[in-house]
Amino acid sequence: MSTAMLIPLATGSRGLTIGLFLAVVAITLYITFWASRHSKTAADYYAGGRSFSGFQNGLAVSGDYMSAASFLGISGAIALYGYDGFLYSIGFLVAWLVALLLIAELLRNSGRYTMADQLAYRMRQIPVRSAAATSTIVVSIFYLLAQMVGAGALVGLLLGVTSPALKNIVIVLVGVLMIIYVTFGGMKGTTWVQIVKAVMLMVGTVLITFLVLVQFGFNFNELLGVAAEKSGKGEAFLQPGQLYGKDLVGKFDFLSLGLALVLGTAGLPHILIRFYTTPTALAARKSVLWAIGLIGSFYLMTLVLGFGAAALVPTGDGSQIKTSAGNAASPLLAQAVGGGEGTLGGSILLAVISAVAFATILAVVAGLTLTSASSVAHDLYANVIKKGQASEKSELVVVRIAAFGIGAVAILLAIPAQRLNIAFLVALAFAVAASANLPALLYNLFWKRFNTMGAVFSIYGGLIMSVLLVTFSPVVSGTPTSLFPGADFDWFPLRNPGLISIPFGFLCGFVGTLISKETHSAERYDELSVRSLTGAGAEKAVVH
């Protein structure tokens, strides 16, 4: 996604769109206040009482994961770049096997509220929790900024607003809503918001996919043919190379991106803490299976949406899809298959899809804010500052203050961040998650010798390396599209750091472990192993 969205969509359905947006806000606020009455303990606030079924959490995981970048960005990239636009979604889906096979159940059994809980299980609390909280907050803030910048641009696009002042107001409103969801609703409220969003997203996507396929007699081959012809690029539109790998650097860049996407998901803190909301490891497994089914079907449908937009809506220079960097593809396609601009059907579908996009943004930002606030309160406040002596009551006060603070910081950062490329922010979040968090989690679960120094080294090593490489990449300087186009310190050629920073994170964890003399963590490994594989002594669901 990019922020360069200048031409607003048709304004005929603006009243309807605003009405549906308000309905989304009303429903989510109702859920939040319902949840606030049913949240009493820390386990309620942080983990939704661990009472969500596998299916419910599977929907919520999907709702947490499928951001506006997925919904509008991928279909838009397919509409503009054909086959290459599809590649993002493959990495995003395959990544779930890492979560299913290696992380979800073991984490559910051995952790409590945050990612740091799992890492600190057999380590010295203060250094490991500080490191894990730092990377949790960094990853979540990058991801949050991407969503909020996207929100400003998208809502502007969907409501037909172009003024920068109004976009800022939209960002502030989204920020205020997410603070309300998280402060009052906690994990329970956030989870239900994500469930509602996931249902809306799936229903909306199935509907538009069906209407597109009807136009092509359910013949995917014919859809591809028309899309290739209308794109003006012919068969090349259906082949690799429209977006990635145009030269050798580009090819390595694509490899780097592919690695970050597939290894990043299982290190994203806002995804990891969702596994704590189920009563057992079995339910955590079922939720990943549901998520794989839902996310996989969704990405298959975006293939139809993307090629459908290329076939049915103009995508050439000066078109609305082109100037919105693809983000307008799904809404415009909805309008087209509903009967076209100015028709009742077209207006209704455009408004519905816009409301789905809005709900998508709200659900994702709420999950990210909750994750950061939980880490501040549970890791930094309760375990680092208070050294485990904080009362549950004070922790629950701090987590709300933290949610407010993080929401405020996100609003303040998002307004100037509007000139950043959103795809870059998301890719950076995935790269840090894959380089800093995943090595520490995997070593902790499967390597007996792993210790405090190893955990601290891998987290800070992966985090610092990813951020450094991006700072000295063409993303930040040296090209006309860079953050600082005038400056020139881009000695690292790749836009995505994963190819270097992920192996570096693993190497740091390995070296740090070997140079430490700590034996305590290895003595506790059998215990962690029994607990994570059997669930013996694992946290139980809250019974009200």
Added chain:
Amino acid sequence: MADRSSPVYESGEADRLPVHDHEVYNAIARESDFVELRRRYLNFAFPATIAFMAWYILYIVCNNWARNFMDIQVYGHINIAMVWGLLQFVSTFTIAYFYARHARRSLDPLATKLRDEFDQETNR
């Protein structure tokens, strides 16, 4: 042994447990049922991870460096690149299905037995 009330809250979360719990955990870790559970889990999870990562990286590499092959049309406008992309979905669904089946048949019964044992020994 430090616990929640101890002023020295330094070492792991695990240290907050009663001493008896540690003994039970360590006893279970030595049981043949647990060794078997761990073996069955790792023997599925690690090879499957290596397989799907290799399959995915090969696909990315061919997108970069085997374009003539990827461009071959299989049926109408559908080329090898598209088929292979869709096969990534099929392989993901398939591995997820077989892992769930393996876990249900071979892992869950052992895990449940050991967990019950732990609950009995620690009176939970």
